[in-house]
Amino acid sequence: MRALHNTLSEGMFAARVTGHSMEPKIPGDSWCLFRPITPGSRDGKLILVQVNTHTDPEDGGRYTVKRYHSNKRVTEDGWQHETIELQPLNEEYKPIQVSPEQANDLRIIGEFVCLID
Incomplete structure (x- = not known):
């Protein structure tokens, strides 16, 4: 097992990721380390997310790990999402739109840090 003592910080947690949509970076049935998501842009980050309006196409679950991508529009009040896409790394799977x-039905649980061997 790889030494994680220099990587660990408060709020981190481990979760088992099933399925193949994030291969090759995250092989199916891998234990992964996540940290709380930091403020700011999530674009391009690998995130663990609870999706209450959709189910993951791969296993029908409400939790999924995907790369976050959004297009934003600037308004008088700041900005708004035009689209949010939860993207698999494996091209055999389709993104969740x-x-x-x-x-507002998305709950970002954490950001992927590394695999736990």
């Missing part, structure tokens, strides 16, 4: 109206 989340409309701006459904964005």
Whole structure:
């Protein structure tokens, strides 16, 4: 097992990731280390997310690990999401499309840090 003592910090947790949509970076049935998501852009980050309006196409679950991507529009009040896409790394799987109206139903649980061997 790889030494994690220099990597660990408060709020981190481990979770087992099933399925193949994030291969090759995250092989199916891997234990992964996650940290709380930091404020700021999530774009391009690998995240563990609870999706209440969708189920993961691979296993039908409400939790999924995907790469986060969003397109934003600047408004008078700041910005708004135009689209949110939860992208698999494995090209054999399709992204999960989340409309701006459904964005409030996403709960970002954590950001992927590394595999736990």
